[in-house]
Amino acid sequence: MPRDEEPKGWGPEVEALDARRARMRQMGGEANIARHHARGKLTARERLEMFADPGSFREIHPFSADAVYDGEELVEFTPKGLIEGSAKVRGRKVVVTAGDFTVKGGSGRGTRGGLGQEIGSAKKALQWRLPYIRLLDAVGGSVRGFEALGRTYLPDGNDYIAPEVELLQEVPVASAVLGSVAGLPAVQAPMSHFSVMVKGISQIFPGGPPVVKAAFGLDITKEELGGDQIHTRVSGCIDNVAATEAEAMEQIRTWLSYLPQSRDEMAPRLETDDDPERREDWLLEAMPKDRRKVYDSRAILKAIVDRESFFEIAPLYGKSRITGLARFNGYPVGIMINNPRALGGATDAHAGAKAMRLMQLCDLFNLPLISLADEPGFLVGLESEKQGIERAGARMVSTVCLTTMPWCTVVMGRLYGVAGQCHHRASGMFQRMAWPSANWGSMHIAGGVSAAYRAEIEAAPDPEARRLEIEARLTAIANPLRTAEATGQDIIDPRDTRARVCEFVEEAQRVLLRQLGRSRMAYLP
Incomplete structure (x- = not known):
């Protein structure tokens, strides 16, 4: 356009929009961005660009900011600390948020509310039935905010966090912890169906080291207080750990690929060239005849699923x-x-707890559950009692009974007591198969004999010989074929496991179609 020609129509206004967008992309300014990079972290917009399919991000509230005007002239401008929008991930639409730590420590407060407020990301995900992804790098409230507000306030955030709780009942939700996350964002991290943090740069806690110092006089680092060694191994608040931000995002993309867009849809099937009838001969020897020897559970699991398809959740917790x-x-x-x-x-x-989370996920999002069981029972001992094993057992039994998704159990070895009972369901589509190596009952024969036959053993001239005699007698009747003769239990060649489970999973699809959106589960983090 020639310089002396006046722009036509709304050209100047569009140029003003472009200028405002450019200012938003500057986030907290060059100095804050430089400090952020110096900590080894990407910015929120760099993360969104890495996570989403190229060119697919569409921002929600693209002009939200704290702005100060002198008449019509903009004199001060601070973008919000939370970037929200929709994007495609491997071609699928999701809603995604990213905390921008370069602005107010990533706090989304200060730009919420107001008459005519457009819906936020959580409500959009809920209304549009889309998966919800958080890229967390934010702190919660700060006393600095009191001065700007001119007062303190009553904690009442559940009016806007409630949609995020409802999201857990409707669509897949994942969180990546990508920095030091405190306050409400720290609670949002496990408020998800899957979570991951990055080694070395990620921590979560309700209050950081200064708060701990003020409360207890204790000097502690962020990593000691809330790093991955705490939350992926001890507390279980976060499922997985990644070496880099890129790996964390790839874990979320992979996790999402197994799930539907919402509880009302079927999970996507991927084409595979792995033969459903594939047999692994070494499975005949996978379970050692010497019960004292251990074996590689992951090798068995990976031998029967589609090749390279296993995605482990919480590998360092509840091992x-x-x-x-x-x-x-x-x-x-x-x-x-x-x-x-x-x-x-x-x-x-x-x-x-880890098993129950998987049951709830499968029940909510229409996935068959496959259980490969060698269950010696609930853990006994003082430490287990301190963990409240009885209440944990009660919750597990209740969760099992509330599920409705198709469930197949393959009994490879032991199946004892109430914990063994939790690999079975009396209703809905359920199938149980057993290997010849299986054995079962109310408890292990060796331990049970000492309790049930105590008086007889103590009265014998040779108590040890009598104990071994009783154990041998009971072991002889523990052959799984005796159970099969009485109950019709199916006992299979271990090498046929893949083919039998593939058949079950395919049959499960038509049952799942009738059950879409009907889960009785209330998903709690």
Whole structure:
């Protein structure tokens, strides 16, 4: 356009929009961005660009800011500390938020509310039935905000956090912790179906080291207080850990690929060239005949699922149960297996919590559940009692009974007591198969004999010989074929496991179609 020609129509106004967008992209300014990069972290907009399919991000509230005017002239401008929008991830639409730590520590407060306020990201995800992804790098409230507000306030944030709780019942929700996250954002991190943090740069806590120092006089670093070694191993607040931000985002993309857009839809099937009839001969020897020997649970699991399809969730927490997502003939499933290399495979309160989260996820989002069982029972002992193993067991039994998704259990070894009962469901589409290596009952024969036959053993001339005699007698009748003769239990060649589970999962699809959106679960983090 020639310089002496006046712009036509609304050209000047569009140029003003472009200028405002350019200012928003500057976030907290060059100095704050430089400090952020110096900590080894990406900015919020760099993260969005990395996470989303190229060119697919569409910002919600693109002009939200704290602005000061002198008449019509803009004299001061601070973008909000939370970037919200929709994007595509591997071609699928999601809603995504990113805390911008370069502005007010990533706090989204200060730009909320007001007459005529457009809906935020959580409500959009809920109304549009889209997965919801948080890229968290933010603190909560600050006393600095009191001065700007001119007063303090009553904590009443549940009016805008309630949609995020409702989201957990409707669409897949994932959180990536990408910095030091405190206050409400720290609670939002586990308020999800899947969470991941980055080693070295991520921490979560209600209040950071200065708050701890003021409360207890204790000097502690951010990493010691809320790093990955605490939250992916001890507390279980965060599921997975990643080495880099890029890996954390790839974990979320992979996790999402197993799930539907919402509870009202079927999970997507992927084409595979892995033969459903594939047999692994070494499975005949996978379970050692010597019950004292351990084996590789992950190797068994990976041998029967579609090749390279297993995605593990919370590998460092509740280690006696391995849980995750996988595929059989391209269909996504939830899958779990006891791990004898941790606590002998016994279910403690932590492993039980992890298994229940998987059950809830499968039930809510229409995934069949596959359980590979070698269950010695709930963990006994003083430490287990301190964890409240009885209440954990009660919750686990209740969760099992409330589920409705198709469920297939393959009994590879032990199946004892109430914990063994939690690998079975009396209603809905359920199938149980067993390997010849399986054995079951109310408890292990060796331990049970000492309790049930105590008087007889103590009265014998040779108590040890009598104990061994009773154990041998009971072991002889523990052959799984005796159970099969009486109950019709199906006992299969371990090498046929993949084919049988593939058949089950395919049959489950038509059952799932009838159950869409009908889960009885209330998903609680």
